[in-house]
Amino acid sequence: xxxxxxxxxxxxxxxxxxxxxxxLDRAVRRLHxxxxxxxxxxxxxxxxxxxxxxxxxxxxxxxxVFIGVGQGVCGTAVAERRNINVPDVTKVANYLACSTATKxxxxxxxxxxxxxxxxxxxxxxxxxxxxxxxxxxxxLVAAWLATEYARHRAAAGxxxxxxxx
Ligand code: SME
Numbered sequence: 001x002x003x004x005x006x007x008x009x010x011x012x013x014x015x016x017x018x019x020x021x022x023x024l025d026r027a028v029r030r031l032h033x034x035x036x037x038x039x040x041x042x043x044x045x046x047x048x049x050x051x052x053x054x055x056x057x058x059x060x061x062x063x064x065v066f067i068g069v070g071q072g073v074c075g076t077a078v079a080e081r082r083n084i085n086v087p088d089v090t091k092v093a094n095y096l097a098c099s100t101a102t103k104x105x106x107x108x109x110x111x112x113x114x115x116x117x118x119x120x121x122x123x124x125x126x127x128x129x130x131x132x133x134x135x136x137x138x139x140l141v142a143a144w145l146a147t148e149y150a151r152h153r154a155a156a157g158x159x160x161x162x163x164x165x
Pocket of ligand 1: 040062064067071072073074075094095096097098099105121123
């Protein structure tokens with residue numbers, strides 16, 4: 001599936017009333033299954049205490065369930081507020097190894113304006129695995145998910161907003 005097709009699939013899931021968790025699961029699965037070089041695909045959600053927490057993922061289990069902002073490739077992407085494509089992880093000084101088989105890594109932020117909600121993290125067993133087309137697919141899905149996170153935040157905010165006398 002292309003990124004556009006994955007977003008179409010997520011549209012249908014959302015219209016069927018699926019909760020955010022099911023949408024995140026589907027996004028990870030579709031990306032993972034559509035790209036043969038994606039050997040680990042997951043979402044880390046950013047919490048207000050500046051900690052990334054592992055959400056849904058496919059691939060080998062990782063010890064890095066929590067990652068501080070500024071730590072590793074994932075935490076650096078948040079600290080520097082940018083997507084990071086690492087063609088060779090051995091060249092990154094603060095890289096956190098998920099698996100010794102990982103050779104390259106891609107982190108794309110799920111963000112809307114200044115607000116970072118989460119990130120899509122992908123590892124590959126091949127060096128330089130992430131070409132423009134695969135990065136574009138991950139970016140499209142991240143942008144789709146950002147809109148969904150924003151909608152959920154707004155809904156949660158309106159439920160907890162204090163009522164005025
Ligand atoms: N390699 C990441 C850690 C997460 S695992 O790859 C799943 C990093 O350096 O932040």
